[in-house]
Amino acid sequence: MPTPGITTSPPGPGDSLRMPAITVTHLSKSFGRVRAVEDLSFTVEPGRVTGFLGPNGAGKTTTLRMILGLVEPTSGTAVIGDRPYTRLSAPIATAGAVLEATAFHPGRTARIHLLALCTAAGIPLGRADQVLKVVDLADAADRRVGGFSLGMRQRLALASALLGDPLVLILDEPANGLDPAGIHWLRGFLRDLAAEGRTVLLSSHLLAEMEQTADDLIIINGGRLVTEGTVDELVGARAGLEQTYLELLKETR
Numbered sequence: 001m002p003t004p005g006i007t008t009s010p011p012g013p014g015d016s017l018r019m020p021a022i023t024v025t026h027l028s029k030s031f032g033r034v035r036a037v038e039d040l041s042f043t044v045e046p047g048r049v050t051g052f053l054g055p056n057g058a059g060k061t062t063t064l065r066m067i068l069g070l071v072e073p074t075s076g077t078a079v080i081g082d083r084p085y086t087r088l089s090a091p092i093a094t095a096g097a098v099l100e101a102t103a104f105h106p107g108r109t110a111r112i113h114l115l116a117l118c119t120a121a122g123i124p125l126g127r128a129d130q131v132l133k134v135v136d137l138a139d140a141a142d143r144r145v146g147g148f149s150l151g152m153r154q155r156l157a158l159a160s161a162l163l164g165d166p167l168v169l170i171l172d173e174p175a176n177g178l179d180p181a182g183i184h185w186l187r188g189f190l191r192d193l194a195a196e197g198r199t200v201l202l203s204s205h206l207l208a209e210m211e212q213t214a215d216d217l218i219i220i221n222g223g224r225l226v227t228e229g230t231v232d233e234l235v236g237a238r239a240g241l242e243q244t245y246l247e248l249l250k251e252t253r
Ligand SMILES: Nc1ncnc2c1ncn2[C@@H]1O[C@H](COP(=O)(O)OP(=O)(O)OP(=O)(O)O)[C@@H](O)[C@H]1O
Pocket: 031, 034, 035, 036, 054, 055, 056, 057, 058, 059, 060, 061, 062, 063
């Protein structure tokens, strides 16, 4: 298994002071008559894994895309540190992301895919092999991505997100397609990133997994905040995250 750190010189404890939080303030997005996100506010703290939960269509992907500057908010703001993603001075070194439906050129090998990204982003080419090792894909580096399993594609997407050694990682359903060993690996990996002081935000429908992986939770429904807090606060004495989650959604219907 790869070593936890994604960089050759992981941030030290003092560096966590410089790790950016994600701050979403009164964020809204409408697509025509569809109100995908409505007056949403929350904070994602550095040094913690934050789970972003909500039923299908709750607005999770739209929110993540607004944080990454891929969707223009109708109103409100989403900032990483002190500014929107599109105004970051070093966006690739600040935030990395894995979004749903990541497209790869099927004829390219994993290494060529990453080398192309390095070239486009001005990242030293040696970084490609480093991140392949980190996500445990070194043995598949010269295989064409068209023949990759879903789990391997997820790992390659994660490798792409790590190229810039980002302080903030934003992942939309990263466990999708991973087998139990892969999910176990991902959990340890994300926990290690947070332990290095990085800010980790991930959406998932896998509640049992989220309960084990996340420190903090943000739950939304119908584009609005249902609740946010630590896993301990929210689950507390109740019988697990699944029951807590279903009860909270029922209350807000
Ligand atoms: N580009 C778009 N054009 C029109 N409607 C959109 C667009 N993107 C999202 N929506 C709508 O916004 C709402 C929120 O969608 P979103 O994908 O953000 O939810 P989600 O919580 O990520 O759902 P899931 O868990 O199913 O992935 C849905 O009603 C969706 O149909």
